Amino acid sequence: MGPKGRLAGLLVLAALPPVLEEVVLLGVGLRAARGLAPQVTAVWPYDSYHDLRWLLVYHDSWLTFLLGLAGVTVTRGLLSAGLTALAWPAGVPRPSRGWLVRRNLEVALLAALVISPWAALSVAFSAVSLSWYLFGSLGPMVVLAPFLARAGVVDRWWRGLPTIEMFGWSALNFVVLTVAGALITSVPGWWAVGVAGLAGLANGLLWQRVVADAAVPARVRWARVPVAPVAIVLTMAGAVWAQSLIGIAAGRQGEWRPPILTHRLPDRVPQAVVVLAGHDSRWGGEPAADPRVERFSYRGLDAEGRPLPYRPEATHRSLDSASVLLAAQVDALHRRTGRPVALVGESEGAMVARTYLEKLPRGPVTATVLFSPLVQAGRTYYPPPGHAGWGMAAGWELRVISWLANLPRSVKDQPDGRFVRSLLIDAPFYRNRTLCPVPGVRMIAFLPTISAAEAPPGEYSRVPVYEEPAFHGGLLGRRTAEDRVVAFLAGEPVEHPRREYQTLQRLGAAWQAPPLAVSLNPIWSATREGDPARTGRVCEPR
Template identity: 55%
Template sequence: MSPSRRLLVLLAVAGAVPLVEAAILVRIGFVSPRALAPQATAVWPYDTYHDLRWVFVYHNSWLTFALGLLAAIALRGALSAILVRLAWPAEVPRPPLGELLRRNLGIAALTALIVAPFAAMSFAASAVALSWFVFVSLGPMIVIAPFLQRMSVGPGGWRGLPSAELFGWSLLDLVVLSVAGGLVWSAGSGWTPVVALGAGMVNGLLWNRTVRAALIPQHVRLARAPVTPIVVVLAMAAPLVVQILQAPPTGTTDTFDPPIFDRPLAASVPYAVILLAGHDSAYDGREAADPRVRRFSYAGIDADGRPLPYSSRSTRQSLTRSALLLAAQIDVLHRRTGRPIALIGESEGAMVARTYLRDRPGSPVQVLMMFSPLARPGRVYYPPPEANSGWGIGTGWLLRGLFGVINLVSASDHTPDEPFIRSLIDDAPFYRYRTMCPVPGVRVIAFLPTVTAVEAPPGPYTGIPVIEVPAFHASFLGRATVSNEMVDFLSGQNLERPRREYGVMQRLGSAWQAPPLTITLNPVWRERLPPGQGSFLQQRLCA
């Protein structure tokens, strides 16, 4: 077969697989994961990342988990062998197909082992809606991609540094997949398969250039050094390092101190205010500067109604338990001041406040301000450790293993089974669809860091006013502008400030999320499904 004919066949094969995946998703009306389709023929390791996220979400027993992994490895190895063979440059002797098949099956198994922790982190991001899990899952793969690409074409690929050209093609691959995912998601249903076909054909061109760059490097630096194993080990340690850096300093006693806590309330504010800190916060029992302002305590109140000091461990209790404690503190403050209540919650604190308002209509609360709320958590599921089956059972144990390793090398003692996290995934129909929805009789607003755009599928995500702030999660509550807007809203002003780039970031990030588990497949969720929700709809917010 001539080189030009082989290139045409390469483009056809690379385009056909995403086309089929996109067509199936369109046929069943499953909108959210369409952005993953272009990765079906991506260059290592993004193709395996694509496969594992599907397997990690859509298995409901140990048997289906094992069979899914084996099938993913076998199919990926076979497909990659075909793509590598078709992309092989004419001036380099080409090994037999059988040799390429054996090599790529081995690389598929090795890549699955390497990528599994990162795919599990993407799964965790869909469980708790925290963007840092997305970045932790994707960042190391960007580093190891050119090293794995060399290994798939020759026996000496584990030694030496990839060429600058190979690094360049690998980074372009990341950009192409991000843009292609956004385009596929944005296209109308009739055009989605066509766009996926085009994205797959671009993958074919990238295979052509990547294989060539891996086989014909200008100069291999450190040609005798086992660079690839070293880089892979360092990349796999990245989540551990991030977790250690994120751990709060030893002896921390108060990790939430917005300006409104240390200043008297403006005369224009007619409410008493309760401030709710987020996960892993701590409180030393200090009183606010204004007697109309109180800190919510995850440990409850004393006999005089004052919030008790608490440690970060107290924030790990279930949202239902925290909402019950909040109810008692609201009642005390409302009776003492005679004023309606405004709740200002950050991260987990916002979820506690939203849970309270779900369960207690007609409460004294008239204002809810949510800072960095978890906008779309509960998109995946894993059963509790005592279960023998259930959707995501294998991934749940993988997460427990990862957190166990992290806990061994850091000061952390978190687990994926903390009551707070289980609250989010067990009651996913509410937190997934109604967190960002109006509450009758309550003025609600959400302040969202723009980084949340990569946490959830694109499209409508809110039924309430939002102010989008260029920031990371839970990092902007003390800003002067935000503090002024907080007082303005408490004083009765209506605010809203969306940002144009938010929707663009949603689309670019859509390719790197795990596919959501459909609500009606999971018996745990089915009975809690809001009226009017469909099994394969991307979302029916606030229905």
């Protein structure tokens, strides 16, 4: 086969699988996963990251997981061997087909081992809808790509640094996949198939460049140093370190004193206020500056109806049990002040407030402010230990990672903790209704723009939103946000959506784990909630 014939075959082989996956996704109506299709023929390791996320979400027993792992490993090895052979540069001696198949099967198995912890973290991200997990799982892909891209091409790929060109082509593939996922989720209907095909063609051209640079490299630096094994070991260890870094970034370490607690409310605010902190927060019992404002206690009330101090471990409770404590505190505050009550919650505190409004009589609550709520949480699932169910291998992988990460910690976070498990059990509600209106309660959500990566493209809120550039948990405490909260509680209209929010949603679409369809999980089968993963809409009628 001549050079033109090989190029044509390469482009066909690179474009056809993304087209077929996109057709299947459109056919089954899994709207939220459409942005993943271009990754089917991406260069290493983005292709394996694609395979493992699908596998870790869509298996319901050890047998189906092991069979699926064998299937995707063999398929990935054969497909990559074919792409490598067709992309081989003219005039350069090519290894035998048997060598290419064996080598790419080995690389597929290695990639599955190395990438699997990060794919599991991606499943955790979709379960708790916390963007730190998403960004934490993407960094290693970009770092490992130049090393693994050489592995299926040359013999001693583990020695030396990849060339700067290899880094460039691998990074370009990441950009192509990100943009392609955004475009697929932006165009209507079957137009997405054409975009997937074009992305596949781009993958083919990138395979051509990557294979050429690996087969005929420029000067290789550190040619005798086994750089790749070091990078792989550090990357796998990073899956454990990431747990601690995510906990530091997402949790509240130490005392939490936003301005609403340290300043008196103006007289134009008619409510008393309960302020709910997030996961791993602590409170030593210090009163707020205004007697109308109270901290929510994850331990409950004392004999006189006052909130008890609590340590971070107290926040590790289910949302249902925390909402019961909130109901008691709301009633006590209402009796003490004689005022209606407003709730201001951040992160886990926002979810406690929203659970209370849904599952318990709202009583005197007339307004609710949600800071950094978990947008469309519960998109994946894994069963408790000792039970079979969707995502069981992902659950055990997360338990091993968490066990290692918890060794130096005094406060342990578990993937089966009561807070996380409550999100998983009531996932259809949190997917569909977190940012939905509640009759008789004025609501607003303060969303950091980073949360745009937390939900698949589509509708995400039917309550007013105030959006500002910030990380998760980074808005409550800003003076501008505090002023908007006071204005909202005083009855003034407050809303500030940003145009780039939906763009950022689309740009994150390629890197989320595919959502588990609500109708497939027996734990969720009795629900009457709509499924945004299929419809792209929230607050669907029950």
